[in-house]
Amino acid sequence: MDLKQMEYIVAIDKYKNMTEASKRLFITPSAISQQLLKLEEELNTTLFIRTKKQLFPTAAGRIFLETARQFLALRQSALSQLQDIEEGVSGIYHIGLAVDHGSDVFARVYPRFHEIYPGVRLQCSQLLRVSEMLEKTASGEFDMSFVLSGSPDGPSDEVSYLPISSENLLLGLPRSHPLARELPVSPSPVSVIDLKDVKDDFFAVSLEKSTMRRQLIDPLFQKEGVELHVMIESSLNGFLEQLASSGICGTIIPQSCVHNYTDLAWFYMPGLPRFYFGVIYPKGYRLNRILEQFIEMVKEDAIKNLYFPAPKAP
Structure with missing residues (x-):
């Protein structure tokens, strides 16, 4: 054989x-x-x-x-x-990217990476489902994938995982909402919301099968005994924020995706849930210096743009 x-x-x-x-x-x-x-x-x-x-x-x-x-x-x-020991650095690598986080980071990091390794091609696939990225990464079809998870240990033990950054999950309400009218305009939330206070509100949220919904949002509403009223679902956090900014609903998105503090007031969620961003690669696979350097560049970018420390528990 x-x-x-x-x-x-x-x-x-x-x-x-x-x-x-x-x-x-x-x-x-x-x-x-x-x-x-x-x-x-x-x-x-x-x-x-x-x-x-x-x-x-x-x-x-x-x-x-x-x-x-x-x-x-x-x-x-x-x-x-x-x-690693060759003088000429070249090659093609297949990379999976999480929607929003993965593509945004890649767009910021790649120009600098390309200056260092002009002979290296990165073929990127942006996938909605983490399960699909896990399958393609575990099988070796992807050399590595940048994924989101509700767990600090990563999405699965079927692959190797390196944590990169973490952030808070925030709930945003239009300034016309009774809970938001008197709150100051601030880039950071000032309080934890009680979901029972928004039990009758509708929200623009991520897709039902997304990691954010399955691992964080839906379990949290169930734990609090509150039904989540969904007005619209989307994989694009910017779109969700834009809808909420129009005043027709609230939204729940990662803190790194929050940009509008004027039209929306933001709250921490009960239990202060965290959202994790990291990279997975096949078990037994040795990352060479090219991939290791790309990951380091992503980490540097994530510290600036994706990392938000957990607030002190009230």
Whole structure:
């Protein structure tokens, strides 16, 4: 067996059929099928159960897949180390970006990174679902991804995680709201809101399946015994703030996305929930100096633009 066969088998498991796996690997379905049969003959065991539409790994197949992924990760680690000692720095890296945070940071950091590494190409994919970024990163399709999480430990133990910054989740109300009329214009909240005081209000919030909703907003409203009335959902925090600024609803967004203090009054949420920004990469993958330097640049930017300390508990 060789590493190329291992790549084929891992792709078959990922895409569950020969046709899709062959497309991703730029070979014919017959070629990948022949490689699978050859490997099964060599190992004298069946690695996949074939159905009309999909392939599923057998017990032996699962053992082989785990080992294959380890070998492929070791190969990537070796290539990274070799690249570190090369004089000419070049290459292509695939990076996943969280909506808003990831793309905003990338736009600020990339010009400086490009000056240092003009021969390096970064191919970025902006994804709404963290689960999709986890899958693509764990499989090695992405070299690393910048993600958001409601936990300081990151989104999953299936990947390696490096924390970058954290911030508060804030609730904003139009200045016409009874709770906001007398509050001073301030870039920082001055109090923690009682959700029971806004139990009849409507909000513009993130998508129902988003990390912010699933891990922070929805559980918090449930804990407080208050129903969240949703007027509109969006993945764009600036859009949510703009809607609330018009006076038709409130909103809940990360503190780094707050820009309008004149038309909106901002409050800390009960329990002072935190929102975490970090980078994930495949387990067993060694980050080379190029990726490490990019992460350091992101950290420097995040300290200036994304980090907001937790307030002292009342």
